[in-house]
Amino acid sequence: MNSFVARLTTRNVALLGFLVALNIVVAKFLSFGIWSLRVSFTFVIVFFMALWFGPLLAGIAAGCADIVGTLIFGGIGGYFFGFTISAFIGAFVYGLFFYRKEVQLWRIIAAVLINVLLVDALLNTFWLMELYHASFWALFPTRIVKELLMIPVQILLLYFVGNNKTLRSLKNRI
Numbered sequence: 001m002n003s004f005v006a007r008l009t010t011r012n013v014a015l016l017g018f019l020v021a022l023n024i025v026v027a028k029f030l031s032f033g034i035w036s037l038r039v040s041f042t043f044v045i046v047f048f049m050a051l052w053f054g055p056l057l058a059g060i061a062a063g064c065a066d067i068v069g070t071l072i073f074g075g076i077g078g079y080f081f082g083f084t085i086s087a088f089i090g091a092f093v094y095g096l097f098f099y100r101k102e103v104q105l106w107r108i109i110a111a112v113l114i115n116v117l118l119v120d121a122l123l124n125t126f127w128l129m130e131l132y133h134a135s136f137w138a139l140f141p142t143r144i145v146k147e148l149l150m151i152p153v154q155i156l157l158l159y160f161v162g163n164n165k166t167l168r169s170l171k172n173r174i
Helices: 002-006 010-029 042-073 081-098 105-132 136-162
Strands: 032-034 037-039
Touching: 010 042, 037 136, 042 081, 042 136, 081 105, 105 136
Parallel strands: none
Antiparallel strands: 032 037
16 A cells, blocks of 8 residues: 555656546547447557556446546436446556566557456446446447457557556656
């Protein structure tokens, strides 16, 4: 716990707040799709939250981004706690794989597969089913195709940003 509190300096809280705000902006203005299928690049922001702050802080920040983003901009169907849980889990997974660890291709592949297949494809489809009272099997086929197409995109993007020395060291320069 002492390490957790030590990371909550004014500078780190400000940086984490900036990443939360950036996550909200990317989710709102750089995402596209319909209610059941959305393509977003927020995973890059969440990756940096996890890389720089660890699983727990990244999970809390991603959950806060989901809540605040929905409160500010609304969302189809309004706020739903399930997506906050998914946001927390996704960031937590990235934190487990990348916090204080070398960004290696196998880590990226494993983290992306867990997040895309378990969180995005299964869990988020379940939340949509609950929220809209739709059939899981009516939603899942199109969602899994979209998620499978996003796997190489996410792996490539995270590989390039994760191994970019300037981006990795950005935390120390802000």
